[in-house]
Amino acid sequence: xxxxxxxxxxxxxxxxxxxLYISLPNIIPVKINYKDKRIVDTVLKKRFLANDLRLGLDLxxxxxxxxxxxxxxxxxxxxxxxxxxxKDVMEKRVNLFGIAEPNIQLSSFEGRDRIIVELPGVRDTKxxxxxxxxxxQLTFAEVVEPADEGEEAGLxxxxxxxxxxxxxxxxxxxxxxxxVVIVRxxxxxxxxxxxLTEKNINKPLPIILDGQVISAPVVQDKIDGGVAQISxxxxxxxxxxxxxxxxAGALPVKVExxxxxxxxxxxGRESVEKSVRAGIVGLLFVLVxxxxxxxxxxxxxxxxxxxxxxxxxxxxxxxPVVLTLPGIAGFLLSVGMAVDSNxxxxxxxxxxxxVGVNIIYALETSFDRAWDSIKDANIATxxxxxxxxxxxxxxxxxxxxxxxxxxxxxxxxxxxSLFTGIFVSRNLLRYFIRERSDNK
Numbered sequence: 001x002x003x004x005x006x007x008x009x010x011x012x013x014x015x016x017x018x019x020l021y022i023s024l025p026n027i028i029p030v031k032i033n034y035k036d037k038r039i040v041d042t043v044l045k046k047r048f049l050a051n052d053l054r055l056g057l058d059l060x061x062x063x064x065x066x067x068x069x070x071x072x073x074x075x076x077x078x079x080x081x082x083x084x085x086x087k088d089v090m091e092k093r094v095n096l097f098g099i100a101e102p103n104i105q106l107s108s109f110e111g112r113d114r115i116i117v118e119l120p121g122v123r124d125t126k127x128x129x130x131x132x133x134x135x136x137q138l139t140f141a142e143v144v145e146p147a148d149e150g151e152e153a154g155l156x157x158x159x160x161x162x163x164x165x166x167x168x169x170x171x172x173x174x175x176x177x178x179x180v181v182i183v184r185x186x187x188x189x190x191x192x193x194x195x196l197t198e199k200n201i202n203k204p205l206p207i208i209l210d211g212q213v214i215s216a217p218v219v220q221d222k223i224d225g226g227v228a229q230i231s232x233x234x235x236x237x238x239x240x241x242x243x244x245x246x247x248a249g250a251l252p253v254k255v256e257x258x259x260x261x262x263x264x265x266x267x268g269r270e271s272v273e274k275s276v277r278a279g280i281v282g283l284l285f286v287l288v289x290x291x292x293x294x295x296x297x298x299x300x301x302x303x304x305x306x307x308x309x310x311x312x313x314x315x316x317x318x319x320p321v322v323l324t325l326p327g328i329a330g331f332l333l334s335v336g337m338a339v340d341s342n343x344x345x346x347x348x349x350x351x352x353x354x355v356g357v358n359i360i361y362a363l364e365t366s367f368d369r370a371w372d373s374i375k376d377a378n379i380a381t382x383x384x385x386x387x388x389x390x391x392x393x394x395x396x397x398x399x400x401x402x403x404x405x406x407x408x409x410x411x412x413x414x415x416x417s418l419f420t421g422i423f424v425s426r427n428l429l430r431y432f433i434r435e436r437s438d439n440k
Contacts, residue, residue, distance in 0.1 A: 334413020
């Protein structure tokens, strides 16, 4: 048992040091003055895992866009499904682009259907509009030879479209080295593409995006692999944007931008600083409370709580989790629940010691008997967090970004608190109690 505990202490130490490294800022200024002379003036930069915290719209601001959906050509019974599909496509585009915790919601105004898009951290509204609101309808066409001499050749749109795609990704042309978009077709699209290339050998095959020919490569041979390359003198950013739009699909409903603006952080720097300060003060109060009421047991719980904070912050950076003010509230609530687990265990431990039970036996028994209560309480909270996070996107539940942020930080905090409360605190107590018993 003692040897196993020693190994577990080493594991805890490694996790703590790794979490501390990840939690530290990416750039740390170092300034040392001596007698009005600057001895050291430099910065320390992380070489690995230089992630930073992502902040939500209420903390950093971003873009606020309002689109109006044209549902005039859609039957009333299909209108709700079309709008829901529109929202899903927009969310998929934003998520593929890597924007942190967007808030996208449908709204009705004076009989008009609108979709509101909030993008934290995106200050360029033009970029946001291009990303979210562009149709991105991809089709392949054939060149139709003119019937009479002197007439221009025409284009005939084929049945091979973006709906036949599996995915699209950015690549580079092997000859020119320029960015291109490589698309892969599904089985049905692969067959269409094979017949289309066989039919048009030594002829151009125009690729049309949103009604404009962006590329017309000449077919050299029949292509059976179901892979096509779209080249259009793209920059890397343009190729990435096109691949995102193709992966997400075309918008099922035409939309028109009716409002756009860049918004600042709604809470302001001062409000955020006060919120963080309040969280730190509350955490210090909890640490002092545990130390005063539970003595050495409380100090061990405090160590576990500090480790809990480091692991949580490091995971926020690694996943990454987008922090909004509700998200910060979820974190602070999980801190309280982490302490609650320790209190249940310590009270059990005191009860065992009052009846004269051996200290080592009392420790193991208190953890075992308190576990059922801790497990049930945390499962109930995790179920609530699941409903609030709504990971399955059920329409009858809330889909607000800030609410989901609260649920995610709460659920993550509960999981980490179980680890620190049961594994970290238990093994630290085992180690110190064993040391105390050996020294007697």
